[in-house]
Amino acid sequence: MKSPRRTALIVLIGLLIVGILGGLFASQQTFKKRHQERIVATTYAVVQIADRLKLPLVGVPNTANKMPARYRNVTKVGSPMNPSAEKIASVKPTAVYSVTTLKDQFGKSFKQQHIKPYFLKLQSVSDLQQVVTKMGHQYDRQKxxxxxxxxxxxxxxxxxxxxxxxxxxxxxxxxxxxxxxxxxxxxxxxxxxxxxxxxxxxxxxxxxxxxxxxxxxxxxxxxxxxxxxxxxxxxxxxxxxxxxxxxxxxxxxxxxxxxxxxxxxxxxxxxxxxxxxxxxxxxxxxxxxxxxxxx
Known part of the structure; x- marks a missing residue:
């Protein structure tokens, strides 16, 4: 017959193992989620935010501005004023970001490609900080x-x-x-x-x-x-x-x-x-x- 102390020790060890395995599983899921994200930024402002948060991008805008090193070989999807729905669709994005001031530039071609862009409000510094906070939380980039x-x-x-x-x-x-x-x-x-x-x-x-x-x-x-x-x-x-x-x-x-x-x-x-x-x-x-x- 097992002593109460030994039984308690076995239970405690079991709980620790379950906790460790749970933590490893959660970490694995987070890592997997990070590498499954396929984000397209259609404006340079969104590229800057993504770069600061160290986010992977599969599509960036055509721009005269200097592209961050991590995105130099990423697919160009057209100008912010006239992005290409076909090029964006070709990179199979999980999320497409633009800004509210360019919302009218996304017409029928995007609906035909089943693309629903997210429009970020960036009219003020406070708007910017809210966007950074929200995207940091969404993509596990809080730090x-x-x-x-x-x-x-x-x-x-x-x-x-x-x-x-x-x-x-x-x-x-x-x-x-x-x-x-x-x-x-x-x-x-x-x-x-x-x-x-x-x-x-x-x-x-x-x-x-x-x-x-x-x-x-x-x-x-x-x-x-x-x-x-x-x-x-x-x-x-x-x-x-x-x-x-x-x-x-x-x-x-x-x-x-x-x-x-x-x-x-x-x-x-x-x-x-x-x-x-x-x-x-x-x-x-x-x-x-x-x-x-x-x-």
Whole structure:
């Protein structure tokens, strides 16, 4: 007859073995799940997020931006504005990601290929952090997600400290459009959000619109002290357009920003129309432009 102590020891050993086997099985399932993921990123902003989270990709967009080393030999699936449903389908994806601002670009061809993209909201730094957190949890990259968000939080804290106790500058944000002039970015646009976080006052706030039509008279009356010119697409063309506009239209010379030479050009990869993993650096630059001479 077995003693109670011996019986208890056997039960304990059995439980330990079951626990170890359960842990090994769970680890094996996680490893298997990681290697079964076939993710397609159709915009460069999503590529950056995937790279920061160390996610595997089987499809990336055609872009002039430098592709992270881990994705250089990955299948190109077309431009963010016009991705190819056929190429995406050919890599047999388990998930396809784009951004909400390009939702209209995914038409009938995607339904015909039985592809249902996920659209990430990246209109603000907060949106970006939420996406990073959610994808970090979904793909078991919580550590990487926390690290990325910590970096952004540090940049926000630094920007707030730089602006503390100082008068808020009046800021005008313009988004250049290749061959079609420019739009005014409100506080709801990504760069407008950077201005808010940096402690600036957007001279064209809105309740819900990201971009509004420009008005020479309204810009004059706004008296912007700082002008940020976003040149996220075809920067050479857009920069030339802006320079021509600012030279030919006399009202620009009457703005405090031009008179004090506080006009700044924003280009990729640090700046874009949607939030991306350069957010911490971009916020730091905007903060220094708004509050020069401070740490």
């Amino acid at each position: 990487e997600a926390r690290s990325a968000n910590h970096e952004i939080n540090q940049a926000i804290t630094t920007a707030k400290q730089r602006a503390k106790g100082r008068q808020r500058p009046r800021v005008l944000v313009l988004m250049g459009l290749p061959g079609a002039g420019y739009m005014i970015a409100t506080n709801h646009a990504y760069v407008g959000n950077l201005v808010t976080l940096a402690g600036g006052q957007n001279v064209f706030p809105s309740k819900d619109q990201e971009y509004i039509q420009p008005s020479d008279e309204a810009i004059q009356k706004a008296h912007p002290q700082v002008i940020l010119r976003l040149e996220h697409a075809m920067p050479e063309m857009v920069t030339a357009q802006f320079n021509s506009e600012f030279k030919s239209q006399s009202f620009w010379h009457q703005t405090p920003a031009v008179q004090s030479k506080r006009v700044y050009d924003l280009q990729e990869p640090d700046f874009d129309a949607t939030a991306n993993m350069h957010a911490a650096k971009a916020l730091g630059e905007v903060s220094q432009w708004l509050y020069p001479g401070s740490r």
